[in-house]
Amino acid sequence: MLPLFCGILLCFTGNTQGDSVLQNHSVFLTENEMASLYCQYETTSTAPGLFWYIQRDTKSPELILNNYSIRGNGYKEGLTAHLEKSDRTFNLKIAAAVLSDSATYYCALRPTLC
Ligand SMILES: *[C@@H]1O[C@H](CO)[C@@H](O)[C@H](O)[C@H]1NC(C)=O
Ligand SMILES: *[C@@H]1O[C@H](CO)[C@@H](O)[C@H](O)[C@H]1NC(C)=O
Numbered sequence: 001m002l003p004l005f006c007g008i009l010l011c012f013t014g015n016t017q018g019d020s021v022l023q024n025h026s027v028f029l030t031e032n033e034m035a036s037l038y039c040q041y042e043t044t045s046t047a048p049g050l051f052w053y054i055q056r057d058t059k060s061p062e063l064i065l066n067n068y069s070i071r072g073n074g075y076k077e078g079l080t081a082h083l084e085k086s087d088r089t090f091n092l093k094i095a096a097a098v099l100s101d102s103a104t105y106y107c108a109l110r111p112t113l114c
Pocket of ligand 1: 023026027035036037038
């Protein structure tokens, strides 16, 4: 079983009233299993930025991707996230989990890009 842990990261930039993200706490997978890491956001911002970060061991979090198709160092083939405005989710999909995917994942919301 591969444990994936999810956390919450918020970037506070002034008016953050009512801004939050909701995530799964821990997800346990078997190798090659498909996974969807849940991220529901709540914000008063009209143009929030949504980001997925991965944190391995004691390293600092690395950007996987965000809602405007920018991929960071934490990106790898098979990771996708689509913004669903109707249910305000930005779930991260892992096509086939491998041992090295075992990490902490953060869904982050930025009311204004900071
Ligand atoms: C994550 O949480 C959501 C909402 O509580 C739930 O519907 C979903 O099945 C969970 N996903 C996993 C992989 O545990
Ligand atoms: C996603 O990204 C764009 C930046 O290109 C931003 O303007 C947009 O409002 C963002 N958020 C949502 C929820 O669509």
